[in-house]
Amino acid sequence: MRDGVQQRDLPSVRQDVAKVAETEEAGPVRSGEPLLLLVRETIAHQVHGGERALWHGRRERISYSSCNEDSACESRALLPGPGQRLFCVTAGGGRVLDLVADGPDEIWAVDLNPSQNHLLELKAAGIQELSHAEYLGFLGVRPSPDRLAAYARLRPRLTEGAQRFFDGQPRMLKAGVLYQGCLERFLAHVIVPLVRLARPFWVRRLMAATTIEEQRRLFRGPTTRLWRALVGNLCRRRFFAWFSGEAGFWRYIPAEIPLHTRVVSNIFGHLETHLARDNHLVSLIFNGRYTNESALPAYLRPEPFARIRAALAHTRLRLITGTVGDALHQAESHSFDGFAIxxxxxxLDDVSYRDVFEQVVRTGRVGARLCSRGILYHRELPAGCARHIRREVELEREFARHDAAMVHAFLVGELQ
Ligand SMILES: C[S@@+](CC[C@H](N)C(=O)[O-])C[C@H]1O[C@@H](n2cnc3c(N)ncnc32)[C@H](O)[C@@H]1O
Structure with a gap:
């Protein structure tokens, strides 16, 4: 136990946290095939209400079905490998699978939204059951005549909870689940048509540009009034609040950071030096789908796909529905080698935020790696945690410049 960072020892909490509400093993697999070493758990929320209260998800729905970030940053920061036990927020599941590619012994994938974990199960089962081409067809990257038939093949690998969820979502499965999250649907049905209306052909030219010079000219070319209105308003807090079913991501961004201007300038600034065609999130924003297969997130590309498939035979996935704070309270001290938060x-309210990092410090081994992201701004490490984490500021800056999500600030470091 590190100085000042203790396992929560309020009797009522310890008692309740010990109560894991559900534990499910993944479904039966046919003999001779690699096992999906997957355990599902739901932790009753016990510690305090802050995290749950800020989650606006009332019903089970997938908020993020793709992975918007470039988990190359997490992989570089965490240096995953055999013998390790990692901790990762599930979200779209891509980041977890990208970490699995390097064959750690165990990953805890945690999300308070149960459907994000259902989605990760589905993606993992698909990697095990389908060929790479079938996988891209099933998820929706490529056209596919019968996604429900593919689902029927991988369904037995899912836990009952995930089966129940996807059995009730035939339209989502038929459409290709990768683009069916709330964010992805918003991009496809609102942003894509608006941009096309505002600047016809611009996106096509942007995605076709093969040099930075060519791309820069597109940003400097003549615009329309609608385009200027869109660029001027789409990233305002009020607009985000209107479409987002999630906690406002700007909640803890200091008021002096002009959210709208910074989001737009980060994206356009990124595209001053990076080709749009190489960025899967840009493709999602402007096309509503991935259009360049050579720039897919790693877990969708053939070589990582094969490594993930091999690793899933021995990497244990522990999928936990609950808050990061509660999940970490379940873990033993000094038991993780890396955290992707x-x-x-x-x-997170202030109490939950402090709790999360105190638990990272408590549960991380000496030398454990940490990679945490925040949009535009990363809150300071809570007092008492900073001295346990040696920050790697150069890496943080490099990630902020090159990460595909374009708008994240990073906190990267090593526990000491
Ligand atoms: C903003 S999203 C990350 C999306 C990200 N852009 C991506 O592509 O992965 C954050 C995810 O963390 C989950 N989440 C938020 N707060 C959490 C908490 N306290 N504990 C566990 N999961 C949490 C949400 O349900 C969501 O899936």
């Missing part, structure tokens, strides 16, 4: 700051 992606972009949950806006869901």
């Amino acid at each position: 992606s972009d949950i700051s806006s869901y």
Whole structure:
């Protein structure tokens, strides 16, 4: 136990946290095939209400079905490998699978939204059951004549909870689940048509540009009034609040940071030096789908796909529905080698935020790696935690410049 960072020892909490509400093993698999070493758990929320209160999800729905970030950053920061036990926020599941590719012994994938974990199960089962081409067809990257038939093949690998969820979502499965999250549907049905209306052909030219010079010219070319109105308003707090069913991600961004201007300038600034065609999130924003297969997130590309498939035979996935704070309270001290805490700051009140990092410090081994993201801004490490984490500021800056999500601030470091 590190100085000043203790396992929560309030009797009522310890008692309740010990109560894991559900534990489910993944469904039966046919003999001779690699096992999906997957356990599902739901932790009753016990510690305090802050995290749950800030989650606006009332019913089970997938908020993020793709992975918007470039988990190359997490992989570089965490240096995953055999013998390790990692902790990762599930979200779209891509980041977890990208970490699995390097064959750690165990990953805890945690999300307070149960459907994000259902989705991760589905993606993992698909990697095990389908060929790479079938997988891209099933998820929706490529056309596919019968996604429900593919689902029927991988369904036995899912836990009952995930089966129940997807059995009730035939339209989502038929459409290709990768683009059916709330964010992805918003991009496809609102942003894409508006941008096309505002600047016809612009997106096509942007995605076709093969040099930075060519791309820069597109940003400097003549615009329309509608385009200027869109660029001027789409990233305002009020607009985000209107469409987002999630906690406002700007909640803890200091008022002096002009959210709208910074989001737009981060994206356009990124595209001054990075080709749009190489960025899967840009493709999602402007096309509503991935259009360049060579720039897919890693778990969708053939080589990582094969490594993930091999690793899933021995990497144990522990999928936990609950808050990061509660999940970490379940863990033994000094038991994790790495933490990927992606972009949950806006869901955490101050007490929960402090609790999460205190638990990271308590449960991380000496030398454990940490990669945490926040949109535009990362809240300071809570007092008492900073001295346990040696920050790697150069890496943080490099990630902020090159990460595909374009708008994240990073906290990267090593526990000491
Ligand atoms: C903003 S999203 C991350 C999306 C990200 N852009 C991506 O592509 O992965 C944050 C995710 O963390 C989950 N989450 C938020 N707060 C959490 C908490 N306290 N504990 C566990 N999961 C949390 C949300 O349900 C959501 O899936």
